[in-house]
Amino acid sequence: MNILSTGDLARSFFLRQSHERVRGDLSTLTQELASGTHADMGHALKGDFTALAGVERGLRLFGSYKSAAADAALTTAAAQAALQTVQDNLADMAPGLLSATGAGTLQQMELVAASAPDRLGAMVSALNQSAAGRSLFAGAATDADALAPVADIMAALDPLATGAADAANLITTLEGWFMDAGGGFETLAYQGSTDATPGFLVAEGETVENPATALDPGLRRGLMGMALAALIASDTGNFSADGKRALLEHAGLSMASGNEAVIGLRARIGHAEGRIEAAQVRTDTARAQLELERGRLTGADPYRTATELQQTETRLESLYLLTSRLSRLSLTEYLR
Numbered sequence: 599m600n601i602l603s604t605g606d607l608a609r610s611f612f613l614r615q616s617h618e619r620v621r622g623d624l625s626t627l628t629q630e631l632a633s634g635t636h637a638d639m640g641h642a643l644k645g646d647f648t649a650l651a652g653v654e655r656g657l658r659l660f661g662s663y664k665s666a667a668a669d670a671a672l673t674t675a676a677a678q679a680a681l682q683t684v685q686d687n688l689a690d691m692a693p694g695l696l697s698a699t700g701a702g703t704l705q706q707m708e709l710v711a712a713s714a715p716d717r718l719g720a721m722v723s724a725l726n727q728s729a730a731g732r733s734l735f736a737g738a739a740t741d742a743d744a745l746a747p748v749a750d751i752m753a754a755l756d757p758l759a760t761g762a763a764d765a766a767n768l769i770t771t772l773e774g775w776f777m778d779a780g781g782g783f784e785t786l787a788y789q790g791s792t793d794a795t796p797g798f799l800v801a802e803g804e805t806v807e808n809p810a811t812a813l814d815p816g817l818r819r820g821l822m823g824m825a826l827a828a829l830i831a832s833d834t835g836n837f838s839a840d841g842k843r844a845l846l847e848h849a850g851l852s853m854a855s856g857n858e859a860v861i862g863l864r865a866r867i868g869h870a871e872g873r874i875e876a877a878q879v880r881t882d883t884a885r886a887q888l889e890l891e892r893g894r895l896t897g898a899d900p901y902r903t904a905t906e907l908q909q910t911e912t913r914l915e916s917l918y919l920l921t922s923r924l925s926r927l928s929l930t931e932y933l934r
Contacts (some may be wrong), residue, residue, distance in 0.1 A: 653891050660885045663801055667729040670798035670806050674871045676729035677808050681864050687717040688820045688857040695827065695850035704839045707846050714827035715752075721824060722748045725812045735812040736790025744790045744812040744934045751787050752832075755825055759835035765844040768826075768835065768855035776822040777815065788812055800877040809866045816859020823852030829865075 686919045691714065698707040726743040726867055735744035745751070758775065762768035775782035789812060797807035812818075826849040829835065837845065 627824060649891075653888050656888045657885060659802075660881050660888065663799065664878070664885070666798040667800040667806075667874055667881065670800055670874045671871070671878070673729045673732060673734065673798075673873065674810050674867050676727060677734045677810055677867055678871075680724040680727050680734055681810070681860055681867070684817065684820060685720050685857055685860050685864075687824065688853045688860070691717060691824065691827065692850045692853035692857060695846055695853070699843050699847040699850060703841065707843060708831065711827045711846055711849075714824055714831045714854045715748075718746045718752075718821070718824045718828050721821060722751070725817070732795075733790065734808065735810055735817075737795050737811045737813070738793035739789070740796065742789050742791075744788065746787050746789055747844040751825065752828065754782060754786050755829060756834050757933055759829045760921055761839075765837055765841035765848075768837075768845065769848050770852035772822055772826055776818050776825075783821075784813070798874075800874055801880060804873070804877060806870050806873050806877070809870060810863050815861070816856050816861055816863055818856075819852050820856020820860060823849045823854075823856060826852065896917055 606736035664840070691710075694710045695707070698710045722745050724900055725745055727734050728740075732740040732746055733742055736742050736843075754774070755772070758771050760767055762771060776784070789799075790813070795807045795811065800806050806862075826845055830837075830849070
């Protein structure tokens, strides 16, 4: 009878190799159970990464849309807050000024107008704000303030008030300076660009921009009214009591008109905010679907993985037991 036997060295090598293989399987299954994804993606996808690459590309694209939409939402929210500051100052000042010019004394009118310089400064500061690294009301000049400092604006207006023959003349001059194309406001006060504000690509083929700039006629009219009141508060020019009354009345009417126009401007920004929010919802929905698909492609079945992990642990324990028994084999143990 032929007896086949395995030498001790070959058997030791075989057991060591089996241990390494089982420990490797154990490590792989532990990693898959912890991460929830296949350790060997090439094997899981059978070497075809086309679908997974498409999903990853879509997730990166929607991630960029999500980031752009967040910046757009921040910008429009900041623009709304800035315009709220402008509105607050116009709405607080106009009624009191019109009431004082209607039935009040010169002292009462001047008392109401006294806060105009500070209010004008607050309005200019609000329109010079920036968000997400962009100036809010400077058009395409996103790195520049929309308006010159209020001191520079008043320095340009002071000579106009000083040189005016009467109230009617100053009103006509200021109307031209603030409202005419190529007038002083556009050439001296406004420091932004006449080109549209760069938009944010918030979804495929959909760009949203902040529609407001400091060139908006409503903002210009409101600023004109406040600047006119500031000139009277500073006692610039030589006007009679009736002249000051007429100027402050025009200032109040301009503020009220500007306030109404700013409401419409804020409504346009609100429309942009609605588009941004809708784009964010669509992007989040699309991202969720792609993440589910990525999970389907890369995810390891936790039940199957746990079962295989338990089986592998059992195999490893059996190998340890077998190795321990074989290591105790000797002639004495055989003869017993």
